Amino acid sequence: MIRAQKENKEALLEVEDLVVAFDTEQGRICAVDGVELELAKGSVLGIAGESGCGKSVTALSIMRLLPKPVSRIMGGRIWFKDQNLLDLPIEQMHTIRGKKISMIFQEPMTALNPVHSVGHQIMEVFHLHFPQMGSQKIRIAGKEMLEKVGIPDPDKVMKKFPHQLSGGMRQRVMIAMALACEPDILIADEPTTALDVTVQAQILDLIKKVQSDSAMSVILITHDLGVIAENCDKVLVMYAGRVAEKADVGPLFQNPLHPYTRGLLDSIPSRAKKAKTLLPTITGGVPSLLNMPDGCRFAGRCPHAMSLCRRGVPEMIQHESGHGVACHLYAKAL
Numbered sequence: 535m536i537r538a539q540k541e542n543k544e545a546l547l548e549v550e551d552l553v554v555a556f557d558t559e560q561g562r563i564c565a566v567d568g569v570e571l572e573l574a575k576g577s578v579l580g581i582a583g584e585s586g587c588g589k590s591v592t593a594l595s596i597m598r599l600l601p602k603p604v605s606r607i608m609g610g611r612i613w614f615k616d617q618n619l620l621d622l623p624i625e626q627m628h629t630i631r632g633k634k635i636s637m638i639f640q641e642p643m644t645a646l647n648p649v650h651s652v653g654h655q656i657m658e659v660f661h662l663h664f665p666q667m668g669s670q671k672i673r674i675a676g677k678e679m680l681e682k683v684g685i686p687d688p689d690k691v692m693k694k695f696p697h698q699l700s701g702g703m704r705q706r707v708m709i710a711m712a713l714a715c716e717p718d719i720l721i722a723d724e725p726t727t728a729l730d731v732t733v734q735a736q737i738l739d740l741i742k743k744v745q746s747d748s749a750m751s752v753i754l755i756t757h758d759l760g761v762i763a764e765n766c767d768k769v770l771v772m773y774a775g776r777v778a779e780k781a782d783v784g785p786l787f788q789n790p791l792h793p794y795t796r797g798l799l800d801s802i803p804s805r806a807k808k809a810k811t812l813l814p815t816i817t818g819g820v821p822s823l824l825n826m827p828d829g830c831r832f833a834g835r836c837p838h839a840m841s842l843c844r845r846g847v848p849e850m851i852q853h854e855s856g857h858g859v860a861c862h863l864y865a866k867a868l
C-alpha cells in the first residue's frame with residue numbers, strides 16, 4: 535500500500551496503532567497494544583521502559599523480524615517513506631532490511647556468526663547489497679568501516695573470529711556491519727546493556743557521532759533513562775505493551791506527567807538526593823501479559839488510581855504541543 539497523503543511531513547518512519555500478539559502454551563498474549571511513534575529524519579528517538587514492556591517487539595516489528603510462527607501482527611501500519619512495511623513482500627523487505635533500516639542488538643554474539651571471521655561477515659554485507667562491487671573494493675570498504683567505528687588494526691581484526699574479541703569490540707563490529715550500507719535508520723536495542731560502564735559510554739558516543747555525521751535517524755531502546763537524557767531528542771515511555779507518555783526529552787525530564795514516568799525518574803539516584811535516604815520505588819510488579827487488567831495497565835501500582843482507571847483504557851492526550859500522556863488524570867483536567 536502506498537500512502538495517499540502523509541500527515542507528518544517530517545517523519546521518516548511512522549508506526550500507527552501497532553498490535554502484536556504471541557501464541558503461548560497458556561494462550562494468546564498481546565505484547566504490543568496500539569503503539570504509535572514517529573521518527574523524524576536525522577533525529578534520535580529513545581524508547582524507555584522495563585523488560586517486557588514491548589520495546590523490542592516494536593523494533594522487531596519494524597524490521598519484520600518477529601519470531602514465526604508464534605508471533606502475529608494483529609493490526610497497524612508501519613510507514614517508511616510512504617510504504618507500509620507490513621504490506622511488502624518479504625523479498626522487498628530484504629532490500630530494506632540492512633540497507634535502509636539496520637538493527638543492532640544487546641548481545642552481538644547472537645547476531646554475529648561464530649564460525650566466520652569478522653572480515654567474512656562484514657564483506658558479506660557488501661556482497662549482499664552491492665553485488666556489483668568487486669571483491670577487492672569490498673575488502674577495502676569492509677576495512678574502512680571497521681576503521682570508522684574505531685577498531686584499531688582492522689587488517690588483523692578482519693581475520694579474527696567473534697569469540698576472540700572483547701564485548702566492546704564485538705559491538706563495534708556489529709555497528710560497522712549495521713552502518714555498512716549507510717542506512718536511513720539505525721535501531722539500537724539495548725546496545726550497551728551487556729558492556730561495562732566505560733565501554734558503554736564509548737559505544738554511545740560512537741553511535742552519536744555516526745548519527746550526527748550522517749544525519750541518520752536512530753531509535754535507541756533502553757531501560758536506562760540516563761542514556762535517554764544524554765543521547766535522544768524525543769522519548770517514548772512504554773508500560774506493559776502500551777505507550778504511557780511521549781515528549782521531547784527536555785519537557786519529559788522537566789515535567790513528567792504519567793505517574794509511571796514520574797516513578798521511574800524518582801527512583802534514579804542523583805547527587806541532589808540526600809545520602810542515606812532510601813530511593814522511592816514503584817511498588818508491585820508489571821501485570822502478567824496473560825492476565826492484563828481492564829482499563830489502565832498501571833492501575834495496580836499507581837498511587838493516583840481511580841475507579842475509572844480500572845474500567846477505561848486511557849487514551850493518549852496531547853497535554854502540550856508534542857507532549858502526550860495516556861492517563862485519566864489529564865483527561866479529567868481538560
Ligand code: SF4
Nearest residue numbers: 830833836843861862
Ligand atoms: Fe494512574 Fe489512572 Fe493514570 Fe493509570 S490512568 S496512570 S491508574 S491515574
